[in-house]
Amino acid sequence: MVFAKECWVLISIITVAWLLWCKKQNKIKKKSGVPKGNLGWPFIGETLDFIACGYTSQPVSFMDKRKSLYGKVFKTHILGTPIIVSTDAEVNKVVLQNHGNIFVSAYPKSIRDLLGEFSILQMNGNLQKKMHAQIGGFLRSPQLKARITKDIENSVKLTLATWKDMNIIYVQDEIKKITFEVLVKILMSNVPGEDLCFLKREFEEFIKGLICLPIKLPGTRLYKSLKAKKKLIKIVKRIVEERKLAMEKSDEKGVAKDVVDVLLNEKQYLPSDVISGNIIEMMIPGEETVPTAMTLAVKFLSDSPVALKQLTEENMELKRQRTESCEEFSWTDYMSLPFTQNVISETLRMANIINGVWRKALKDVEIKGHLIPEGWCVLASFISVHMDEENYENPYHFDPWRWEKTGAAAVNNNNFTPFGGGQRLCPGLELSRLEISIFLHRLVTTYGWIAEKDDIIYFPTVKMKKNLPITVTPIRT
Numbered sequence: 345m346v347f348a349k350e351c352w353v354l355i356s357i358i359t360v361a362w363l364l365w366c367k368k369q370n371k372i373k374k375k376s377g378v379p380k381g382n383l384g385w386p387f388i389g390e391t392l393d394f395i396a397c398g399y400t401s402q403p404v405s406f407m408d409k410r411k412s413l414y415g416k417v418f419k420t421h422i423l424g425t426p427i428i429v430s431t432d433a434e435v436n437k438v439v440l441q442n443h444g445n446i447f448v449s450a451y452p453k454s455i456r457d458l459l460g461e462f463s464i465l466q467m468n469g470n471l472q473k474k475m476h477a478q479i480g481g482f483l484r485s486p487q488l489k490a491r492i493t494k495d496i497e498n499s500v501k502l503t504l505a506t507w508k509d510m511n512i513i514y515v516q517d518e519i520k521k522i523t524f525e526v527l528v529k530i531l532m533s534n535v536p537g538e539d540l541c542f543l544k545r546e547f548e549e550f551i552k553g554l555i556c557l558p559i560k561l562p563g564t565r566l567y568k569s570l571k572a573k574k575k576l577i578k579i580v581k582r583i584v585e586e587r588k589l590a591m592e593k594s595d596e597k598g599v600a601k602d603v604v605d606v607l608l609n610e611k612q613y614l615p616s617d618v619i620s621g622n623i624i625e626m627m628i629p630g631e632e633t634v635p636t637a638m639t640l641a642v643k644f645l646s647d648s649p650v651a652l653k654q655l656t657e658e659n660m661e662l663k664r665q666r667t668e669s670c671e672e673f674s675w676t677d678y679m680s681l682p683f684t685q686n687v688i689s690e691t692l693r694m695a696n697i698i699n700g701v702w703r704k705a706l707k708d709v710e711i712k713g714h715l716i717p718e719g720w721c722v723l724a725s726f727i728s729v730h731m732d733e734e735n736y737e738n739p740y741h742f743d744p745w746r747w748e749k750t751g752a753a754a755v756n757n758n759n760f761t762p763f764g765g766g767q768r769l770c771p772g773l774e775l776s777r778l779e780i781s782i783f784l785h786r787l788v789t790t791y792g793w794i795a796e797k798d799d800i801i802y803f804p805t806v807k808m809k810k811n812l813p814i815t816v817t818p819i820r821t
């Protein structure tokens with residue numbers, strides 16, 4: 345009897361949920377101009393198909409299927425959110441350019457919970473603008489690039505030197521050793537060795553939860569990642585407070601030598617917790633985006649011997665010139681190698697490390713005839729634009745030469761947005777390109793390599809299935 349009663353309660357709950365969901369669907373359908381699409385099953389929407397496509401070599405097939413049914417802008421329901429997806433470069437541009445007044449950031453719940461409300465990625469309004477300008481100004485400054493070039497070179501050299509004694513090198517893991525250390529230096533200057541190891545270990549635990557089920561119960565992924573964040577905050581906060589004390593004692597602000605200084609110098613007082621949270625957030629590119637870009641460059645070059653040959657020749661020539669003139673390399677040397685920059689652009693286009701950005705509409709807005717109702721989320725899908733044959737001939741082919749045809753201006757056009765755009769354009773854009781250029785220079789002028797077969801997976805984040813195993817042979821010059 346009790347069991348039968350519980351069954352009825354459950355059936356009633358499901359029926360009410362189903363009716364509410366149908367009502368919501370009808371309400372949405374009634375608004376004219378709302379993009380067509382399917383919200384899928386109650387609660388899970390079309391998430392299963394979205395994830396399944398992420399595990400194939402063509403993650404964009406999720407978007408392509410719906411694009412062919414409903415057009416370039418459609419609605420769906422993924423990762424717990426009903427959402428309008430734009431695969432149209434012009435619509436994406438309007439979304440990116442209208443940050444703050446019409447759209448605000450709206451990342452999935454696990455990201456929101458882990459980064460916290462004062463994260464720069466989630467912040468809106470004047471404080472975000474100011475922090476973006478300060479951090480961007482520092483990261484783009486020629487002084488930082490000149491200084492950090494030496495650090496990047498040293499870190500790359502040290503790591504590459506260990507490769508000659510290794511039977512198999514797992515590129516993805518090895519590169520993280522370089523990029524994490526370099527980024528921590530940019531953020532907090534010299535962190536003692538044991539603190540660096542601790543930060544790296546806890547950060548690996550923290551980052552695993554960025555895209556996961558948003559359930560905070562003991563044992564869940566999000567819970568473990570939040571626990572790691574607490575430990576990270578403790579250590580970063582100690583560094584921030586020591587620095588603050590030293591600044592107060594010397595009673596002068598001076599030139600910022602790292603991002604902690606930049607945030608402490610900020611006119612609007614920022615509490616140590618907010619600074620520490622943002623410093624941790626800015627470690628993400630050191631563990632994820634930059635090493636992924638470098639790893640995928642090695643992968644694409646391994647599969648494209650002609651491109652690798654031209655890249656090696658260009659970099660060998662630079663090395664020869666610097667050896668003859670006995671001059672050190674400057675950051676501009678690396679950034680002005682045209683084919684190397686084309687290899688990097690093509691890698692970023694195909695890698696789609698950040699496949700799109702999530703926003704929420706603050707009011708009803710119409711873009712190219714599509715109505716985005718107030719409160720709806722929008723995913724501006726970069727991957728769809730990067731892999732669309734209307735924009736790139738033969739888009740699945742690694743072709744660095746395509747950038748010679750379109751010219752340098754193409755790097756900033758609407759069809760190429762690996763670093764986002766508008767008010768939130770990635771402030772680490774140039775730094776990332778510099779780091780990748782130095783790594784590629786040192787790699788192709790030091791070793792030849794053979795890569796084992798490995799596949800790229802795109803969910804929850806872009807990475808190599810087997811960490812990209814390679815064997816290297818030193819080049820004799």
Ligand code: HEM
Nearest residue numbers: 464465476626629633634637698701763764768770772776
């Ligand atoms: C290949 C490497 C990288 C890629 C593909 C990348 C991509 C992106 C993208 C697409 C955004 C925009 C997010 C949005 O609009 O919601 C972004 C924002 C950001 N990136 Fe990067 N990034 C990279 C490296 C870096 C590096 C090295 C740093 C240095 C710390 C960095 C710091 C930031 C920050 C602070 C923001 C937030 C800006 C704001 O919201 O005002 N990124 N990045």
